[in-house]
Amino acid sequence: MTPLLSVRDLIVEFPTRRGTLRALDRVSFDIAEGEVLGMVGESGAGKSLTGAAIIGLLEPPGRIAGGEIWLRGARIDNLPREKMRRIRGRRIGMVFQDPLTSLNPLYTVAQQLIETIRTHMDVSEREARARAVGLLDRVGIPAAARRIDDYPHHFSGGMRQRVVIALALAAEPELVIADEPTTALDVSVQAQIIDVLKEICAERGASVMLITHDMGVIAETADRVAVLYAGRLAEIGPVRDVIQAAEHPYTAGLMGSIPTLTQEAARLTQIPGSMPRLNAIPQGCAFNPRCPRVFDQCRTARPELVARAGARQVACWLYEKEAQNVG
Amino acid sequence: MIAFILRRLLQSVMVMLTVALVAFALFRFVGDPVASMVGQETTLAERAEIREALGLNDPFPVQFVKFIARAVQGDFGISYRLQQPVMELILSRLPATLELALVSGVLAFAFGVGFGVYTALRRGNWLSGTIMTVSLIGVSLPTFLIGVLLIWVFAVELQWLPSFGRGEVVQVGNWWRTGLLTESGRASLILPAITLGLYQMTLIMRLVRAEMLEVLRTDYIKFARARGLSNRAVHFGHALKNTLVPVITITGLQMGSIIAFSIITETVFQWPGVGALFINSVRFVDVPVMAAYLMLIALVFVVINLIVDLLYYAVDPRLRVDRANARS
Numbered sequence: 041m042t043p044l045l046s047v048r049d050l051i052v053e054f055p056t057r058r059g060t061l062r063a064l065d066r067v068s069f070d071i072a073e074g075e076v077l078g079m080v081g082e083s084g085a086g087k088s089l090t091g092a093a094i095i096g097l098l099e100p101p102g103r104i105a106g107g108e109i110w111l112r113g114a115r116i117d118n119l120p121r122e123k124m125r126r127i128r129g130r131r132i133g134m135v136f137q138d139p140l141t142s143l144n145p146l147y148t149v150a151q152q153l154i155e156t157i158r159t160h161m162d163v164s165e166r167e168a169r170a171r172a173v174g175l176l177d178r179v180g181i182p183a184a185a186r187r188i189d190d191y192p193h194h195f196s197g198g199m200r201q202r203v204v205i206a207l208a209l210a211a212e213p214e215l216v217i218a219d220e221p222t223t224a225l226d227v228s229v230q231a232q233i234i235d236v237l238k239e240i241c242a243e244r245g246a247s248v249m250l251i252t253h254d255m256g257v258i259a260e261t262a263d264r265v266a267v268l269y270a271g272r273l274a275e276i277g278p279v280r281d282v283i284q285a286a287e288h289p290y291t292a293g294l295m296g297s298i299p300t301l302t303q304e305a306a307r308l309t310q311i312p313g314s315m316p317r318l319n320a321i322p323q324g325c326a327f328n329p330r331c332p333r334v335f336d337q338c339r340t341a342r343p344e345l346v347a348r349a350g351a352r353q354v355a356c357w358l359y360e361k362e363a364q365n366v367g
Numbered sequence: 368m369i370a371f372i373l374r375r376l377l378q379s380v381m382v383m384l385t386v387a388l389v390a391f392a393l394f395r396f397v398g399d400p401v402a403s404m405v406g407q408e409t410t411l412a413e414r415a416e417i418r419e420a421l422g423l424n425d426p427f428p429v430q431f432v433k434f435i436a437r438a439v440q441g442d443f444g445i446s447y448r449l450q451q452p453v454m455e456l457i458l459s460r461l462p463a464t465l466e467l468a469l470v471s472g473v474l475a476f477a478f479g480v481g482f483g484v485y486t487a488l489r490r491g492n493w494l495s496g497t498i499m500t501v502s503l504i505g506v507s508l509p510t511f512l513i514g515v516l517l518i519w520v521f522a523v524e525l526q527w528l529p530s531f532g533r534g535e536v537v538q539v540g541n542w543w544r545t546g547l548l549t550e551s552g553r554a555s556l557i558l559p560a561i562t563l564g565l566y567q568m569t570l571i572m573r574l575v576r577a578e579m580l581e582v583l584r585t586d587y588i589k590f591a592r593a594r595g596l597s598n599r600a601v602h603f604g605h606a607l608k609n610t611l612v613p614v615i616t617i618t619g620l621q622m623g624s625i626i627a628f629s630i631i632t633e634t635v636f637q638w639p640g641v642g643a644l645f646i647n648s649v650r651f652v653d654v655p656v657m658a659a660y661l662m663l664i665a666l667v668f669v670v671i672n673l674i675v676d677l678l679y680y681a682v683d684p685r686l687r688v689d690r691a692n693a694r695s
Binding site: 095097125126127128129130133134136138141142143144145146147148155156159160191193204207208210211 | 591596605608685
């Protein structure tokens, strides 16, 4: 079965005065029908850029410099602007980080919902409104029929993010890209928002690409997880496997830095150094200067993703060597 | 809402009283009005008589209270120079100024917003660059120079448009004489309106452009795009409306200055408006006219500010709540 979304060797570049910066370098992954894919990585690793590239909203001068993006077997990265616009909202929805600034302050929630619905669907104003009320009700806004005519500033942060989710899902997209949907919210409402998002998408069979740096959210929500480092995919696989037995040294380091309640760790491990800047990505594996298990090959050649047991892929010479030895 | 308007009205009255006081105090020092009213042969006794008749010998507070009491009834006295009631003088001149100000204000707003939006959306193309450069010239050239240049090019060299005056006017109603209904009236209006509005237009344009660029970077615009809304809906429905809040303020204030500072344009084009009347009154120390003019301008500003505040209300729903909260 063809995956819902297929990203192949995606390259995103930013031309600058001092040369071109490669922010995403040959990133490949699939999202299956109904699947929740978590996308993790440090700030600047390229998580949000991946989302922006997929939905066709890279901010200039950023541009897709190579690779392909396929949505249900049709290529979408080279579509004319108007065709891509019709895909946004209708087939790919997006939820942004900050609900306080995602809504236009001058329009009521009803106006924004109805506008979105009527942009994509051929329905009357009345039908659109009924749909909008239903959506708000579904995302858990109490007294939706009354509150729909309120302005965004009448809602709290958590409620606004529910409205944002309703807006993103208004035209029933097949894929929802959620870019750190809970980062700006209180801890107490984060879980609710994630639940709402997950439930509705499951209900409608929509796939989710969940961008976050909260491993807890990933562990609870995602089916698979992709780990980005310096614009490259380090590891991708089922969430349980990756969290419990990370294979890439970077993923292992990430997992080691998360405190747990059950284990009595004297000290959390940390990864020495910091992620390289885009203009100073080292030769070979981008992680090699910080890697505890680095060897010669890592410094000269970049490892490609190799398939591992249990539908997992890792880009690390450790495993490629292993594979060669076996083969 | 009503409480808000009432409060604003009260504030307006205070502002008007202050302006009246300042105007009145100032004009005590501009010279002796009697000197310019009478001929050289007038005797000292006659001068004293006139001074007494005009109430100029009363103490300052008494004069001021009398002035206010009459002003409230629309009576600003009689022009020293023209020997006509000031109110009549101003009312007969006001339509000319208002028509000029309105036309140039509308032009400034329409072109200012249009060019501003265009240059914000099409950043970097040659037309935007040209508009921006020309607007710099518009900001930096003084009004009288623009007026004279326009007269030279369009009236003297090309002879397309008249260089002065208001053309033929038509009486509408009791006291409104309009130049908008005759061809010569409209032709006469073009050059002064452009002269008066050019600076305001460039100001509005630069403001709209800056605001628009700011708004286009916001999250809700990104989110609007991510929902697949058309460019037109994003640019004009979502972005432009958000840029209008500060633009309304500036436009309102500019509208006030257009009326107040039409003096220069009216002088250059010999436009028979209140600005020209004011300049002549200054020359002849015609205190009643000057005071009435200042009060009129203050009134214009106060009214425009009130309208601006009410427009805020209409455009930005957040203010409605804030005000309601502030009141309770």
